[in-house]
Amino acid sequence: MKLATWNVNSLNVRLPQVLAWLDEQQPDVLALQETKLEDHRFPVAELEARGYAAAYTGQKTYNGVALLSRQPLRDVQVDVPGLEDEQRRVVAATVGSVRVVCLYVPNGQTVDSPKYQYKLEWLGAVRDWLAGELGRHSRLAVMGDFNVAPEDRDVHSPSRWAGQVLVSAPERAAFSALLDVGLQDAFRLFPQPERVFSWWNYGRLAFARNWGLRIDHILVSPTLAAACQSCTVDPGPRAHERPSDHAPVLATFSE
DSSP: EEEEEEEOOOHHHHHHHHHHHHHHHOOOOEEOOOOOGGGOOOOOOOOTTTOOOEEEEEOOOOOOOOESSSOEEEEEEETTOOOOOOOOOOOEEEEETTEEEEEEEOOSSSTSSSHHHHHHHHHHHHHHHHHHHHHOOSSEEEEOOOOOOOOOGGBHHHHHHHTTTTTOOOHHHHHHHHHTOEEEEGGSSSSSOOOOEEEESSSTTTTHTOOOOOOEEEOHHHHHHHEEEEEOOOOOGSSSSOOOBBBOOEEOOOO
């Protein structure tokens, strides 16, 4: 089984790239973030033509998440139970024997912004919900743009980024709290090359210089961790003309 996640930064703009990538990589499930599409505009027919069913929740201009699957999507859920939030950031479904959650974590803007406090509170609510999900589903995968670089090795220049949003200590603690419920970072299950990132700013030749952050993650339950065979970042789509600023992350499993 192959699971993948990709913040596409507008599915309307990036749909041809997504379709080409699906043809190339053939993931069983692809989690998308920042689709930026109202539900009535979601490209259901184009994806069905590629053999993918979709569960999605979106809004105009901002946010939006989706799950694309080669198998039927069952028990679809949007939003975090008990969390009042108008932003479309969560969709979950069961695919085969695996419960898959797609998250688009708030950016936070700056550490002194109300949006930063919203981010931390949002992550706290998600942690509590995922603890329950893990109790109900032994095969759980949580994928998406977490907008947190967990460690300094996930940052191209830790000194330059120190204390800023995406790398601040409270954000990293909130990310660690997700792992504390029993999830594992699939990427760190394996030896990895240095300076592997999943996001690069559009400016200052950041991608060419590899000035990036690893903020897109696949977190898995212990049962899935035991079956995980690899987890990698595919930087290829970031080199396209008019790319997303994120690259896809993929994990493969023996079952």
